[in-house]
Amino acid sequence: xxxxxxxxxxxxxxxxxxxxxxxxxxxxxxxxxxxxxxxxxxxxxxxxxxxxxxxxxxxxxxxxxxxxxxxxxxxxxxxxxxxxxxxxxxxxxxxxxxxxxxxxxxxxxxxxxxxxxxxxxxxxxxxxxxxxxxxxxxxxxxxxxxxxxxxxxxxxxxxxxxxxxxxxxxxxxxxxxxxxxxxxxxxxxxxxxxxxxxxxxxxxxxxxxxxxxxxxxxxxxxxxxxxxxxxxxxxxxxxxxxxxxxxxxxxxxxxxxxxxxxxxxxxxxxxxxxxxxxxxxxxxxxxxxxxxxxxxxxxxxxxxxxxxxxxxxxxxxxxxxxxxxxxxxxxxxxxxxxxxxxxxxxxxxxxxxxxxxxxxxxxxxxxxxxxxxxxxxxxxxxxxxxxxxxxxxxxxxxxxxxxxxxxxxxxxxxxxxxxxxxxxxxxxxxxxxxxxxxxxxxxxxxxxxxxxxxxxxxxxxxxxxxxxxxxxxxxxxxxxxxxxxxxxxxxxxxxxxxxxxxxxxxxxxxxxxxxxxxxxxxxxxxxxxxxxxxxxxxxxxxxxxxxxxxxxxxxxxxxxxxxxxxxxxxxxxxxxxxxxxxxxxxxxxxxxxxxxxxxxxxxxxxxxxxxxxxxxxxxxxxxxxxxxxxxxxxxxxxxxxxxxxxxxxxxxxxxxxxxxxxxxxxxxxxxxxxxxxxxxxxxxxxxxxxxxxxxxxxxxxxxxxxxxxxxxxxxxxxxxxxxxxxxxxxxxxxxxxxxxxxxxxxxxxxxxxxxxxxxxxxxxxxxxxxxxxxxxxxxxxxxxxxxxxxxxxxxxxxxxxxxxxx
DNA sequence: AGCACGCCGACT
DNA sequence: GTCGGCGTGCTC
Numbered sequence: 007x008x009x010x011x012x013x014x015x016x017x018x019x020x021x022x023x024x025x026x027x028x029x030x031x032x033x034x035x036x037x038x039x040x041x042x043x044x045x046x047x048x049x050x051x052x053x054x055x056x057x058x059x060x061x062x063x064x065x066x067x068x069x070x071x072x073x074x075x076x077x078x079x080x081x082x083x084x085x086x087x088x089x090x091x092x093x094x095x096x097x098x099x100x101x102x103x104x105x106x107x108x109x110x111x112x113x114x115x116x117x118x119x120x121x122x123x124x125x126x127x128x129x130x131x132x133x134x135x136x137x138x139x140x141x142x143x144x145x146x147x148x149x150x151x152x153x154x155x156x157x158x159x160x161x162x163x164x165x166x167x168x169x170x171x172x173x174x175x176x177x178x179x180x181x182x183x184x185x186x187x188x189x190x191x192x193x194x195x196x197x198x199x200x201x202x203x204x205x206x207x208x209x210x211x212x213x214x215x216x217x218x219x220x221x222x223x224x225x226x227x228x229x230x231x232x233x234x235x236x237x238x239x240x241x242x243x244x245x246x247x248x249x250x251x252x253x254x255x256x257x258x259x260x261x262x263x264x265x266x267x268x269x270x271x272x273x274x275x276x277x278x279x280x281x282x283x284x285x286x287x288x289x290x291x292x293x294x295x296x297x298x299x300x301x302x303x304x305x306x307x308x309x310x311x312x313x314x315x316x317x318x319x320x321x322x323x324x325x326x327x328x329x330x331x332x333x334x335x336x337x338x339x340x341x342x343x344x345x346x347x348x349x350x351x352x353x354x355x356x357x358x359x360x361x362x363x364x365x366x367x368x369x370x371x372x373x374x375x376x377x378x379x380x381x382x383x384x385x386x387x388x389x390x391x392x393x394x395x396x397x398x399x400x401x402x403x404x405x406x407x408x409x410x411x412x413x414x415x416x417x418x419x420x421x422x423x424x425x426x427x428x429x430x431x432x433x434x435x436x437x438x439x440x441x442x443x444x445x446x447x448x449x450x451x452x453x454x455x456x457x458x459x460x461x462x463x464x465x466x467x468x469x470x471x472x473x474x475x476x477x478x479x480x481x482x483x484x485x486x487x488x489x490x491x492x493x494x495x496x497x498x499x500x501x502x503x504x505x506x507x508x509x510x511x512x513x514x515x516x517x518x519x520x521x522x523x524x525x526x527x528x529x530x531x532x533x534x535x536x537x538x539x540x541x542x543x544x545x546x547x548x549x550x551x552x553x554x555x556x557x558x559x560x561x562x563x564x565x566x567x568x569x570x571x572x573x574x575x576x577x578x579x580x581x582x583x584x585x586x587x588x589x590x591x592x593x594x595x596x597x598x599x600x601x602x603x604x605x606x607x608x609x610x611x612x613x614x615x616x617x618x619x620x621x622x623x624x625x626x627x628x629x630x631x632x633x634x635x636x637x638x639x640x641x642x643x644x645x646x647x648x649x650x651x652x653x654x655x656x657x658x659x660x661x662x663x664x665x666x667x668x669x670x671x672x673x674x675x676x677x678x679x680x681x682x683x684x685x686x687x688x689x690x691x692x693x694x695x696x697x698x699x700x701x702x703x704x705x706x707x708x709x710x711x712x713x714x715x716x717x718x719x720x721x722x723x724x725x726x727x728x729x730x731x732x733x734x735x736x737x738x739x740x741x742x743x744x745x746x747x748x749x750x751x752x753x754x755x756x757x758x759x760x761x762x763x764x765x766x767x768x769x770x771x772x773x774x775x776x777x778x779x780x781x782x783x784x785x786x787x788x789x790x791x792x793x794x795x796x797x798x799x800x801x802x803x804x805x806x807x808x809x810x811x812x
Numbered sequence: 813a814g815c816a817c818g819c820c821g822a823c824t
Numbered sequence: 825g826t827c828g829g830c831g832t833g834c835t836c
Contacts, residue, residue: 013836017813026836049835050815068836122814157828170815798831 007035011075012061015048016117018103020793026057027066029074038062038075041083041090043116045076045174054172056118058085058108079176084116084372086389088426095422101789101804102412110412111387114177115365121173122146124159128167134158146170181362182253184226186240188216189250195220198248208239216248226251257366270346273318274311279303283454287316290430291323291394298421300401300446301434303456304465304694305665309434310340312456313397314347316432317378321351325394325429326377330416332403332626333357333382338604339629340399341380348378355381355388358601383408386416386423393427396420400626401433401442402658404809413805417442436665436696437658440707441714443700466636466667466674468692472683473640484576489637489677490583496635497587497616501672503635504628505580505619506663507573508643518558518565525555536572576639577619584617592620625663631670636663641680641688649810650712653687657699660691711751713807716774719785720808722758725800728767732757734796735769738788742773745784750775766801772811 012025028046030038038044040059048055054076066072085093085108093107100107109117126142129135137155138144149155162168188195199213215233226240244251276284283301290297303309317327329344331337333356345352353367353376370376372389379388383406386396398406398420406416417433424431433442433451446453459465471486480487484507496503518524525534525543527550534543534552542551557564573593581589590610597603603623610618611630618624644656660678668674680688690699708715721738725731735755742752751774758768775781785804792802 015835017835019813021833022813022835028836046836049813050817053814053835055813066836070836072836161828794833 008038008062009035010063010066010072011038011044011059012064013044013046013057013075014060014104014108015046015057016055016105016109016120017048018106020103020790023097023103023105025060027064027068027072029072030062031074034075034078037078037081039083041085041087043079043084043118043176045079045118047073047076052169052171054174055120056174058105059083060090060104079118084112086391088423089387089389092387092419092422092426096412096414096419098786099418100412100414100806101785107412110384110408110414113361113365113368115361116176116178119175119177121175122150123171123173125169125171126167127169130162130167134162134167177361178365179362181256181258181366183256184237184240185223185252185254186226186229186244186249187223187252188220188248190216190220190248192217192220195248208235211235212239212243212248216243257370258360258363270343271349273315273347274308276311276315277308277458277460279456279458280308280312283456284312284315284319286452286454287312287395287430287432288319291316291320291325294428295430296424296428297430298424298445298451299430299432299454300438300442300451301432301454301456302438302443302446302696303434303436304459305436305662306459306461306463306465306669307436307456308460309399309436309456310343311460313399313432313434314344316395316397317344318347320394320429321348321377323394325392326390327379327394328385328388328390328396328420328423329378329380330385330396330398330406330420331380331382332400332405337399337626337628338607344378344380351376352378352380353388355379355385357382358603383416386419393423393429395429395432396424397432397434399434401435402437402439402654404655407807407809409805409809411803413808415807437661438696440654440700440703444704444714461669461671463668463671463673465694466664466676468664468676468678468694470683470688470692471677471679473679473681476679484579484639485583486677486679489639489679492635492675492677493584493587493617493637497584499634501634502610502613502615502630502632503617503637504624504630504633504663504666505576505617505637505639506624507576507619507621507639508641508659518561518563521558521561521563523558523560525559573619573621580617580619587617588615589617589619590615592618592624597623622659622663625659625666628666629669630666631672633666634668634672634674636667636674636676638663638676638678638680641678642682642685645682645685645687650707650710651809653703653706656687657691657696657703660688661694661696664691711774716751716776718808718811719773719775719781720805720811721771721773721785722768722803722805723755723770723800724763724766724768724803725797726766727797728757730797730800731767731769734792734800734802735771737796738802739771741788742771742784745780746773747775747778747780750778750781770811772808 008030011028011030013028014025015022038059040062042059044057044059045054046057047053056079089111093104093111096107097104124144124146126138137158159168163170195213195217199210202209211233212235226237229240230237240249243249287299301309301312313329317329320327331340341354353371355364355367359367368389371379374391379385379390381388398417401417408414420431442451445451469488471488473486476486493503527534536543536554543554544551573591577589577591590606592606597606609615613632638660641660644652664676667676678688682688686702707713723731723735725734732755739752739755753772755769755771758770789802789804
């Protein structure tokens with residue numbers, strides 16, 4: 007029995023970021039529960055919105071008549087008690103709206119679509135009736151861009167001739183399939199058959215078939231396949247009372263072909279290091295300790311097998327297990343291994359799933375039908391109960407941080423959940439983030455190490471090729487003589503090669519050689535990227551698109567030059583240099599279509615190509631035994647980005663990609679081309695010396711007061727008017743300055759590197775602090791005040807622990 | 813977000 | 825004198 011309900015409504019603004027109290031209609035009093043979705047009236051007019059029940063029967067301090075809940079959208083709560091607490095914590099921690107956090111944790115299908123409709127209440131003049139056509143309701147979204155119609159409708163509304171209403175439509179759809187069941191006996195079917203005419207072939211076929219399946223239930227799709235009868239035939243059979251038909255629920259199957267390798271089911275033999283690591287984790291599972299482990303293992307050291315066996319142990323204890331990977335489509339092989347080991351117990355969650363597939367996987371987890379979850383960032387919210395272990399593979403990956411609101415880091419959420427479930431959290435990486443490694447050294451995390459490769463081979467030797475003399479000698483090229491020779495050798499030996507073109511943060515833009523003009527996005531002030539496949543210039547931020555100019559738009563000269571080389575150009579060049587090589591290109595353009603990633607990798611894995619040339623998406627997780635050569639075409643890109651983590655990222659990337667070579671019993675080799683052969687990052691990658699890189703980088707971070715020595719927070723203010731954005735941020739800086747700890751630093755405000763994005767101007771402040779107990783509440787206050795204090799249209803966003811300062 | 817109220821300029 | 829512009833405030 008609940009008479010009052012506290013509801014968080016789907017209106018993501020600062021002003022509405024708190025529970026509203028509603029009356030529960032008597033007939034819902036026994037059904038309503040915390041965590042259910044509801045439809046409630048909100049605001050003036052006939053507006054109604056979706057909301058979440060976050061509390062029941064708390065007294066309302068609201069002076070006025072409470073409104074009633076219109077309807078419940080769920081029979082059982084979609085947010086359980088753990089998730090409710092988590093969402094609240096998350097909203098506070100990331101300075102975001104509670105409603106946004108709730109939605110982030112749930113599959114998209116549970117976000118209802120709200121539709122505005124216009125209803126006719128009085129007869130209209132013919133010219134107005136034309137807007138409605140034959141209907142007396144109108145979908146407002148169809149006309150909302152046509153100003154003349156909108157203003158006419160508003161006039162009619164004032165005259166009381168039409169009404170605006172809202173419909174909240176739940177999009178959660180369960181997929182059903184039809185199933186048939188014979189309802190007569192074999193004899194009855196025989197009898198019926200004898201009565202049909204000789205030329206009623208379909209009916210006869212049907213009756214023969216039905217006889218054969220008496221006592222069974224068959225999917226209609228299956229029945230159609232066996233009989234070649236149409237669904238209409240079966241509907242007729244139902245009408246005649248020959249069969250009964252039911253709709254049964256079916257999960258959408260996100261996986262393609264069934265697994266091929268039965269051997270993958272068995273656990274592999276563990277070497278001593280692996281055994282030691284596993285034992286520590288197992289102990290922690292058994293003792294219900296939420297220890298954080300950092301498993302550092304060089305590429306090829308068998309981290310995945312440790313994960314799998316730790317998960318198996320949790321399952322044996324009747325618990326569940328969560329494995330997070332940076333992005334499944336980039337690392338399909340690990341997801342496959344988990345599925346091979348745990349088969350139908352596994353649910354996979356990642357961005358490549360359709361909304362329906364995602365919803366179904368979510369329900370399988372929620373209902374306890376899947377006990378193992380593999381997924382990318384948002385899988386950390388998988389509704390698993392009784393978690394025994396959480397594992398985060400490649401914990402240093404930046405994709406674990408979401409860069410729009412709510413700006414959470416999966417690692418932090420994972421820690422929260424591990425604590426909640428008294429389960430260990432296992433962070434794994436070959437190149438841990440400096441944050442995690444320093445915590446491990448300080449004893450906050452328990453460090454586990456796998457220093458050797460499973461195949462006992464040394465890490466592949468890395469040869470550094472100085473591109474400066476190379477270019478002087480042979481002119482501009484993506485390929486040094488050394489690399490070409492090595493590639494040619496692989497071709498002869500029928501071994502494979504992987505080539506990486508590091509393009510992070512840079513793309514091919516065009517520049518006029520006469521006047522220096524660079525084509526930029528009219529909305530965002532950043533240079534447009536050339537896409538040869540569609541013959542357009544595109545803005546990667548807002549999606550703006552325009553044709554490739556033939557002449558310089560500024561000076562009309564013809565000397566337009568293409569800067570930067572894409573994978574496309576490199577592939578062409580390489581094909582010309584090695585005409586017999588079969589080259590696969592892998593980048594955002596060739597993998598845009600669903601499933602292309604897997605397809606390309608499959609093609610390469612099965613030996614249908616000699617060389618895989620791609621962007622950094624090929625650096626991670628790939629495990630192809632026949633690959634013996636890895637080449638990095640341009641190691642420099644990314645080294646000099648104006649970003650304090652640039653070196654760390656480059657070290658990770660180069661180490662990762664190097665690890666792709668020589669994973670089985672063949673010896674591997676790595677060739678790194680660079681214009682900065684003496685750069686410490688490149689030298690230490692060559693030496694395979696993470697520890698030394700860590701020490702070097704830590705000194706730099708300490709000198710500059712960057713993480714992990716200092717925490718950082720970024721505040722971003724934006725407005726259509728640059729002056730307003732700037733003013734707001736200067737005001738905020740003033741306010742911050744008054745109340746912060748003495749060793750806290752405030753940088754800025756400065757215009758952001760991309761100062762204008764989607765027609766708005768951005769200014770940012772970066773705060774660096776070590777210990778500042780006041781800061782969180784101060785920022786929360788600033789965020790809350792921002793709504794009224796500054797000009798309308800001003801927006802403030804806070805990013806705790808930003809990955810980029812750009 | 814989106815809706816109404818309310819105060820100013822341009823019109824029948 | 826009214827119609828309709830958008831700046832302001834509020835939503836249980």
